[in-house]
Amino acid sequence: MAYQKKNVELKKASKRRAIYQAAIENFANNGFHKTSMSDIAKSAGVADGTLYLYFKNKDDLLITVFNEMVQEKIDTIKAAVASETNPLERLYAVFKYHIDLFTHNYSYVKFFVQEVRQSPEFYGRYPDFHPINQYLVLLKGLLDDCVAQGYMKKMNTELAAKILYGSVDFILSEWSLNKEKTSLDNVYKSLIDIFHEGMKKE
Amino acid sequence: MAYQKKNVELKKASKRRAIYQAAIENFANNGFHKTSMSDIAKSAGVADGTLYLYFKNKDDLLITVFNEMVQEKIDTIKAAVASETNPLERLYAVFKYHIDLFTHNYSYVKFFVQEVRQSPEFYGRYPDFHPINQYLVLLKGLLDDCVAQGYMKKMNTELAAKILYGSVDFILSEWSLNKEKTSLDNVYKSLIDIFHEGMKKE
Amino acid sequence: MAYQKKNVELKKASKRRAIYQAAIENFANNGFHKTSMSDIAKSAGVADGTLYLYFKNKDDLLITVFNEMVQEKIDTIKAAVASETNPLERLYAVFKYHIDLFTHNYSYVKFFVQEVRQSPEFYGRYPDFHPINQYLVLLKGLLDDCVAQGYMKKMNTELAAKILYGSVDFILSEWSLNKEKTSLDNVYKSLIDIFHEGMKKE
Amino acid sequence: MAYQKKNVELKKASKRRAIYQAAIENFANNGFHKTSMSDIAKSAGVADGTLYLYFKNKDDLLITVFNEMVQEKIDTIKAAVASETNPLERLYAVFKYHIDLFTHNYSYVKFFVQEVRQSPEFYGRYPDFHPINQYLVLLKGLLDDCVAQGYMKKMNTELAAKILYGSVDFILSEWSLNKEKTSLDNVYKSLIDIFHEGMKKE
DNA sequence: TATGAATGAGGATTCATTCAT
DNA sequence: TATGAATGAATCCTCATTCAT
Numbered sequence: 001m002a003y004q005k006k007n008v009e010l011k012k013a014s015k016r017r018a019i020y021q022a023a024i025e026n027f028a029n030n031g032f033h034k035t036s037m038s039d040i041a042k043s044a045g046v047a048d049g050t051l052y053l054y055f056k057n058k059d060d061l062l063i064t065v066f067n068e069m070v071q072e073k074i075d076t077i078k079a080a081v082a083s084e085t086n087p088l089e090r091l092y093a094v095f096k097y098h099i100d101l102f103t104h105n106y107s108y109v110k111f112f113v114q115e116v117r118q119s120p121e122f123y124g125r126y127p128d129f130h131p132i133n134q135y136l137v138l139l140k141g142l143l144d145d146c147v148a149q150g151y152m153k154k155m156n157t158e159l160a161a162k163i164l165y166g167s168v169d170f171i172l173s174e175w176s177l178n179k180e181k182t183s184l185d186n187v188y189k190s191l192i193d194i195f196h197e198g199m200k201k202e
Numbered sequence: 203m204a205y206q207k208k209n210v211e212l213k214k215a216s217k218r219r220a221i222y223q224a225a226i227e228n229f230a231n232n233g234f235h236k237t238s239m240s241d242i243a244k245s246a247g248v249a250d251g252t253l254y255l256y257f258k259n260k261d262d263l264l265i266t267v268f269n270e271m272v273q274e275k276i277d278t279i280k281a282a283v284a285s286e287t288n289p290l291e292r293l294y295a296v297f298k299y300h301i302d303l304f305t306h307n308y309s310y311v312k313f314f315v316q317e318v319r320q321s322p323e324f325y326g327r328y329p330d331f332h333p334i335n336q337y338l339v340l341l342k343g344l345l346d347d348c349v350a351q352g353y354m355k356k357m358n359t360e361l362a363a364k365i366l367y368g369s370v371d372f373i374l375s376e377w378s379l380n381k382e383k384t385s386l387d388n389v390y391k392s393l394i395d396i397f398h399e400g401m402k403k404e
Numbered sequence: 405m406a407y408q409k410k411n412v413e414l415k416k417a418s419k420r421r422a423i424y425q426a427a428i429e430n431f432a433n434n435g436f437h438k439t440s441m442s443d444i445a446k447s448a449g450v451a452d453g454t455l456y457l458y459f460k461n462k463d464d465l466l467i468t469v470f471n472e473m474v475q476e477k478i479d480t481i482k483a484a485v486a487s488e489t490n491p492l493e494r495l496y497a498v499f500k501y502h503i504d505l506f507t508h509n510y511s512y513v514k515f516f517v518q519e520v521r522q523s524p525e526f527y528g529r530y531p532d533f534h535p536i537n538q539y540l541v542l543l544k545g546l547l548d549d550c551v552a553q554g555y556m557k558k559m560n561t562e563l564a565a566k567i568l569y570g571s572v573d574f575i576l577s578e579w580s581l582n583k584e585k586t587s588l589d590n591v592y593k594s595l596i597d598i599f600h601e602g603m604k605k606e
Numbered sequence: 607m608a609y610q611k612k613n614v615e616l617k618k619a620s621k622r623r624a625i626y627q628a629a630i631e632n633f634a635n636n637g638f639h640k641t642s643m644s645d646i647a648k649s650a651g652v653a654d655g656t657l658y659l660y661f662k663n664k665d666d667l668l669i670t671v672f673n674e675m676v677q678e679k680i681d682t683i684k685a686a687v688a689s690e691t692n693p694l695e696r697l698y699a700v701f702k703y704h705i706d707l708f709t710h711n712y713s714y715v716k717f718f719v720q721e722v723r724q725s726p727e728f729y730g731r732y733p734d735f736h737p738i739n740q741y742l743v744l745l746k747g748l749l750d751d752c753v754a755q756g757y758m759k760k761m762n763t764e765l766a767a768k769i770l771y772g773s774v775d776f777i778l779s780e781w782s783l784n785k786e787k788t789s790l791d792n793v794y795k796s797l798i799d800i801f802h803e804g805m806k807k808e
Numbered sequence: 809t810a811t812g813a814a815t816g817a818g819g820a821t822t823c824a825t826t827c828a829t
Numbered sequence: 830t831a832t833g834a835a836t837g838a839a840t841c842c843t844c845a846t847t848c849a850t
Contacts, residue, residue, distance in 0.1 A: 033323075034323070036843080037845060130379070152403055153404070162372055167372075173368075196402050197402060198401075200398050240819075243837095451814065581736070591765065603752075647833095653831060654834095
């Protein structure tokens with residue numbers, strides 16, 4: 001009995017996961033509006049109606065999937081940089097992981113940069129939906145630490161967080177549009193240099 | 203006769219302009235997909251069919267309007283900073299005008315930040331459509347000047363242009379989402395400071 | 405369970421049939437272009453979208469319905485004349501059944517004679533669609549048999565088949581245009597006489 | 607003044623003629639429904655609105671043009687065969703000219719065979735429109751003469767006229783669908799043979 | 809839970825026709 | 830007469846969502 005129940009729950013979980021994956025894949029490749037619920041259902045190997053057992057509607061599917069994906073990525077990044085105790089190094093490690101993580105999964109980055117800006121469309125209807133907030137909070141925290149520990153000068157860290165995020169996001173966005181995928185491996189170094197040292201000569 | 207002809211052309215031009223304005227307004231407020239051609243026609247005070255006398259179809263309407271708007275804005279910015287001969291000052295003036303220009307027309311900024319990222323959807327169909335390219339070219343040119351004239355250190359100016367643009371764009375994007383519109387008047391100073399001097403403490 | 409499944413399939417088949425009938429009826433009464441998909445859906449007692457579950461689009465609906473109707477009629481005719489072993493008698497029986505079959509279903513004949521000539525419009529798009537080909541092949545085969553077995557003189561049987569078909573088709577077409585529907589019961593006798601004996605005196 | 611008036615009338619007549627020609631050409635090549643009034647206007651070198659100075663509406667344009675074309679063709683045929691006094695020879699000459707006339711002007715035959723059957727669509731709205739009636743009357747008259755003068759046996763000449771017409775019409779219709787246009791020069795001989803002598807052996 | 813047939817509202821686009829010039 | 834810009838009704842088709850099984 002217990003075994004069966006667990007099995008059923010696994011199946012349940014896996015069905016939800018299949019829809020989740022299918023949604024990201026489809027949204028990434030074709031965009032939210034060009035993806036039909038039927039497309040997702042087919043990719044996930046379930047019936048159309050089944051989607052509605054796990055998600056309220058198409059908007060909810062996008063929002064939930066988006067939030068979960070961002071959460072997942074942020075958690076991965078946090079875990080990856082946890083060992084780094086120096087806040088400055090940690091901040092820059094975040095960049096590196098952000099870029100790594102996305103450039104190694106093309107679907108994710110396309111989904112991310114394409115849909116995230118389209119999402120203002122959703123903000124009106126779903127005011128709580130602001131997937132990047134967490135990321136900004138993370139960055140601001142690290143910046144505050146850097147300032148507090150004397151690694152950085154005093155500044156408007158909220159604005160600085162947006163600058164950092166906006167830069168990386170736009171670079172990824174441009175990268176995702178190019179056919180030949182050059183490596184972004186060294187980009188984060190230039191990024192760090194500019195932000196850390198500035199552009200001024202001497 | 204000549205007068206009449208001129209009159210007719212004026213009327214024609216103004217009808218096109220009305221559609222142009224209505225399109226921006228509607229796309230800004232509701233997004234491309236939630237805006238119907240009928241909505242735009244109604245806003246512009248013309249019949250549905252009239253839209254098709256001036257624009258090939260809905261895609262063409264978005265793309266044309268977008269391109270014209272960006273062109274218009276860039277031209278305005280260029281003109282505004284033309285008197286400034288120092289490339290560094292000119293670069294920073296561009297920031298200021300960019301922020302000014304957009305924050306003084308809410309529809310424009312919403313349209314801009316919402317649709318521009320949705321546009322990957324259009325790149326496939328319309329490879330020539332990349333509305334921000336011109337802007338990036340402008341920034342890169344200014345950066346190259348700064349480097350050449352010794353105001354800035356050597357760097358990957360193409361990447362730097364993306365960093366600058368991405369920063370400003372994201373800041374505007376966040377700003378456009380907040381209900382209470384705080385002034386961004388002083389933001390450009392912080393921006394310049396960070397980019398010019400870096401974040402490092404001395 | 406098996407019963408239910410069968411039931412569902414029956415319902416499905418009957419829904420398709422309802423659309424089929426409604427399409428013929430509507431196309432016959434108003435012609436292809438003056439019939440909207442909505443009209444057909446209403447006649448069939450289904451929703452507009454349902455049509456697209458059974459037929460790809462409006463063109464496909466016309467073509468499929470047309471082909472099926474012709475096939476059905478030809479099969480009926482073939483079956484009806486199968487017992488007749490003499491090729492001459494069989495040929496003439498085909499005429500009789502053709503006329504009978506169509507004059508007993510007004511919608512069918514109107515549909516047939518109205519749309520079949522409109523169909524050049526479709527040949528470009530759908531080169532395989534030539535609904536009368538089968539009929540011509542059937543007639544030519546019978547004529548060849550008649551010649552081979554000495555019932556008829558040598559002749560261009562392909563052309564002869566077209567003459568026979570064109571005659572009957574036009575007679576039905578004219579008949580379908582008259583308000584008062586006179587019987588065509590004896591017409592086939594005159595037809596046979598003229599084709600068999602010619603018009604010449606003696 | 608008189609000269610000017612005549613000139614104006616000529617121009618008027620020629621403008622109408624231009625529309626007439628353009629209509630046939632366009633209807634022939636693309637069919638009635640795929641041809642827009644704008645297409646015709648452009649072909650004729652006039653403004654859209656001008657069409658409505660000469661024809662009430664699109665239906666009227668088709669009907670009028672059709673009737674005039676048929677009238678013209680019939681008159682040509684009648685004139686061509688007028689010298690032939692023998693009714694039998696005259697009848698067969700009509701065939702020859704019918705085929706000649708149409709196969710030497712591809713647009714005409716396409717227009718004719720494509721649109722004429724579509725026309726039941728118009729009969730309801732325009733009961734007087736039956737373009738082939740005149741042709742049938744001509745054929746019946748010739749057949750009656752043949753019978754009266756002992757060239758043919760007694761028969762239902764009304765039906766016979768339809769048989770003759772239907773045959774030729776269908777042959778032309780099939781011919782118009784084939785890409786490679788074989789000559790129909792000798793076809794009328796086979797036609798005559800079958801109708802005159804019958805298909806029977808001996 | 810899971811299915812997938814059925815629904816029907818919604819929207820882009822075309823084009824015959826009008827009318828001010 | 831002639832123009833052609835403007836109109837807006839008409840229509841095919843898509844697709845998110847429901848619900849009987």
